[in-house]
Amino acid sequence: IQFRGIDAELESSVSNLPGFVSAGGLLALGEQKFGVLLGAELAVALDVVTGDKITLVLPSVTYTPAGPSMTTRRLKVVGIFEVGADLDKNLMLLRLHDAMKLKRQTHVDSLTLKFTDLFRAPxxxxxxxxxxxxxxxxxxxxxxxxxxxxxxxxxxxxxxxxLMVLVAVAAFNLVSNLVMTVDDNQSEIAILKTMGASNRDVLIVFIAHGLMVSMVGLLLGLLVGIALTSSLGIIYNFLTNALSLDLMSEYFIRYLPTDIRFEDVGMIGLVSFIVCSLATFFPASKAARTNPVEILAHEH
Structure with a gap:
């Protein structure tokens, strides 16, 4: 079990923990001498509630004229916190001054810092x-x-x-769709070639067709995805209330947070466009290689 000394008035400026403390617990900690906040699972294991007293035994040994002795202190439980993590099992919080007394210190040995950009912490x-x-x-x-x-x-x-595998599967569907389009329009392609269209012209036509289909599907997919992501919290609340299920019971949050990263959206869109562009090349090249003589002879 770990215990940590905190300044009840300043803790909220460096930690989100106060938001998980039972009502009035943090205020009571600041006022109660040798009061303690316990993690929810630790409180259950000790079979205590707010208002009960526990005995804290420190592992350090103090040598006195009467012999070695363990440092003990009676603490009053002033509140319970529950964050849904391991802290609930092994952490207790005391007033900073009381924790220093227990450890016989005249100064703090650690500080908690909060940064604006948490990824710059190291x-x-x-x-x-x-x-x-x-x-x-x-x-x-x-x-x-x-x-x-x-x-x-x-x-x-x-x-x-x-996600890229799903995009690749969609690209195969695009390939099959374009191949079927080429097969269904063999006669038209042959007529275009007899009228002077080059292989390059036919290639460009079918690549443009494939890119147009890709762009429509890509834009619709991105718009629907962004709309669903923005509404995910509302959908979650509706399902939770309609089905009377706590879908987040295994986690320490009771809501579904969403954060749309447009740089990720852009990367997904770019990679998807590249994959779809490559997928259009095979059916377009097949159309460009169409032999008009064979097709028209077969038609007649």
């Missing part, structure tokens, strides 16, 4: 350690939650690859 911590005259060691949220961060990055890359 860089900023590195600069702070170099510029400080004292030995400073910083742990960013990426390092502290490294496995989770790596899993999110891997999931994002995997989802992009899966």
């Amino acid at each position: 860089e900023i911590l590195h600069d702070l350690s170099l510029s400080s005259s004292q030995e400073v060691f910083g742990v960013s949220w990426m390092r502290q939650n490294g496995n989770l961060y790596d899993a999110i990055q891997t999931q994002k890359a995997t989802m992009f690859l899966l």
Whole structure:
């Protein structure tokens, strides 16, 4: 079990944790001497509720004339917090002053920093350690939650690859559609060639046709995707209420946040357009290679 000393008045400026504390818990922590906030699962394991008292035993040994003794302190539970993560199992929060007393310290040994750009945390911590005259060691949220961060990055890359597979499948449908169009219009292609159209002219016509179909499908797909993403929260709330199901019960959030990254939308659109453009080349080249003599002879 870990315990951390916090300033109840300043904690909300560097952490979202106060938003997960039971009503009045953070205020009570600031007023109650040796009060404690417990994680929800830890409180269940200890079978305590707000108002109960627990005994904290520190692993450090103090040597006195009477012999070695363990440091113990009775704490009053002033609130419960639940974030839906491992912190609920192994964290308790005390007033900063009380935590310093328990550890027999006259100064703080760690600080929590909040940055405007959270992805610059490792860089900023590195600069702070170099510029400080004292030995400073910083742990960013990426390092502290490294496995989770790596899993999110891997999931994002995997989802992009899966999306490209879906685009490739759609491109095969485009190829088959254009091939059928070429086969159905063999006579018209032959007539165009007898009237003077070159292989290049026919190639351009069918590439333009394929690109037009691709662009219409691409634009419709992007617009529908953006519209559905923007309305995802409303759809989630409707399904939750209509089916009486808590679809997010396994997570520490009770809503479905969405963030449309237009750079990702642009990348998806660009890659999809390139794949579809390549897909139009085979049926267009097949149309360009049409032999008008054979086609017209077969027609007659």
